[in-house]
Amino acid sequence: MSDFVNGFWAWYVTVIVVASIAYCVWVLWSNGKVKFNPGNTTGHVWDGDLQEMNNPLPKWWVGLFWITIVFAIGYAFLYPTLGTSGGQLGWTSAGQHAKEGEKLKALIAPVYEKFKGMSVEELAKDPKAQLIGDRLYQNFCSQCHGADARGGKSFPNLTDSDWLGDGSAAHIKNTIANGRMGVMPPMAAAVGTSDDVRNVAEYVLSLSGSASDPVKAALGKEKFAACAACHGADGKGNPAVGAPNLTDNIWLHGFGADFIVKMINEGKTNVMPAQQSKLTEDQLHVLTGYVWGLSHPSK
Ligand code: HEC
Ligand code: HEC
Structure with a gap:
């Protein structure tokens, strides 16, 4: 019960447990006062002569019921049940899980x-x-x-x-x-205008020999300096910072000029x-x- 986020639920459970046990005790105790009597009918009759009697429950059954109550009380004290107490045995499911794991x-x-x-x-x-x-x-x-x-x-x-x-x-x-966590920060501010960003994207495409606009790519080449710190001046990447090779045709997150523009504008954080x-x-x-x-x- 000690793992709830606030105290309310521990007491909510406690009240239900205690009230249920008390109710069972009361039902058994009040029914125990009924004495056996052949004429003890409730007055209900079915199928002509089938009468409902009001006689005590069999002793073995009542005995079993008392045993379950004693068990419940013992359990409530030994294991986490009442309030925020962890129970006398100090048992936790996490502890048992760890022990079995070992x-x-x-x-x-x-x-x-x-x-x-x-x-x-x-x-x-x-x-x-x-x-x-x-x-x-x-x-x-x-x-x-x-x-x-x-x-x-x-x-x-x-x-x-x-x-x-x-x-x-x-x-x-x-x-x-x-x-691992791969982080590419948003780079648009370092690159310049949105035209500059588009030009760099075309240049990146040209690095892998992909279809690209040669005029824009030529203009973007200079702006690629902003990327070189991580991806290398030649765009071949740098394993030390986890920056991928941009000159091959393997794309982790997407492909095409629009995708690269988005990468530059928004950056990317990728976590394992x-x-x-x-x-x-x-x-x-x-x-x-x-x-x-x-x-x-x-x-
Ligand atoms: C601070 C380092 C850093 C800078 C500067 C940087 N990048 Fe990156 N870039 C990364 C990292 C790290 C990743 C991989 C992220 C991951 O782990 O998924 C990446 C991924 C990418 C990808 C995705 C590649 C793929 O296979 O999907 C593109 C495209 C890209 N960068 C382009 C650029 C461009 C263009 C610039 C310059 C405007 C730039 N990057 C600047 C670190 C950087
Ligand atoms: C919840 C998802 C997730 C699980 C589970 C996961 N990985 Fe990964 N893994 C990733 C992501 C995402 C990356 C890329 C991180 C980045 O961009 O830097 C990665 C990267 C890697 C890399 C580095 C790849 C490279 O190119 O350098 C290796 C190796 C790897 N995972 C192996 C494993 C193995 C083995 C397991 C199982 C024990 C595993 N991963 C479980 C998501 C996951």
Whole structure:
């Protein structure tokens, strides 16, 4: 009961619990005063001769009912039930979850023992490590990067050789563990007028050999200086700040002059949440081998 956002709900639950138990006690107690009497009818008769009697309930049934009441009172004191008290046992669902998690980790540790000393390259070739890596991937990564790891709009493809970071095993491991946040600030003010923004967009298109307006692109080239700090003077990107290569034909967030204008005007913040708390160190290692292997097929 101590996890509610305010005190009201703890007392709301307490009142319902106490009132329900008190009501059950009263019903049992008041019915206990009824004595057995063959002539004790309620006066209701059905089907000619079927009479409704008012006799005491069987003792075994009443006994069971009292036991449930004693159980409820005991439970209310031992477990979080009454008010904001956590109960005498100090039990919490989060605590139990953590304890069971630890038990499970200990249980699976031997499975990973053999992978501990293996390099990422070796893991990528080991069929069993790949099988486990695939399960981990489907569990923790596929909802964003896709079941085939080819990503989607704003979610990077993990099977190609185009990376926001440097694509090394260390980059992959670090990203899985700590997540990452790609930030491009809105750049319109640094570029100039809306015509300047449009011209830079045409220039960016020309970098990858995409169809673009050559006059505007030529005008935009100079203004690209505002972008060079992150994307490099040649537009080939910079893994240290996570700025993608603009000269290839791989687009993470969209494509075309209008999309690039929007990127320049609004910027972009793209976040991958850290996964560390969900994985053991051993699982992280095997998963890194699996993801590295996706873009480094051994055949
Ligand atoms: C909630 C969605 C989400 C989940 C879950 C997720 N990712 Fe990501 N991941 C992203 C986004 C978004 C990015 C791009 C971040 C950026 O733009 O900097 C990313 C980036 C990455 C990168 C860096 C790609 C590059 O080009 O440098 C790797 C590697 C990666 N994820 C692997 C994984 C793995 C492995 C898992 C499972 C353990 C996972 N991700 C789970 C959303 C997610
Ligand atoms: C402060 C660093 C920084 C500057 C300056 C910057 N960018 Fe970016 N840009 C980024 C980052 C980081 C990303 C990737 C965001 C992400 O992780 O999704 C990005 C992404 C993009 C993309 C999307 C690429 C894709 O594949 O979808 C385009 C287009 C782009 N930038 C163009 C520009 C242009 C044009 C300029 C100059 C007007 C510029 N950027 C200036 C950091 C920067």
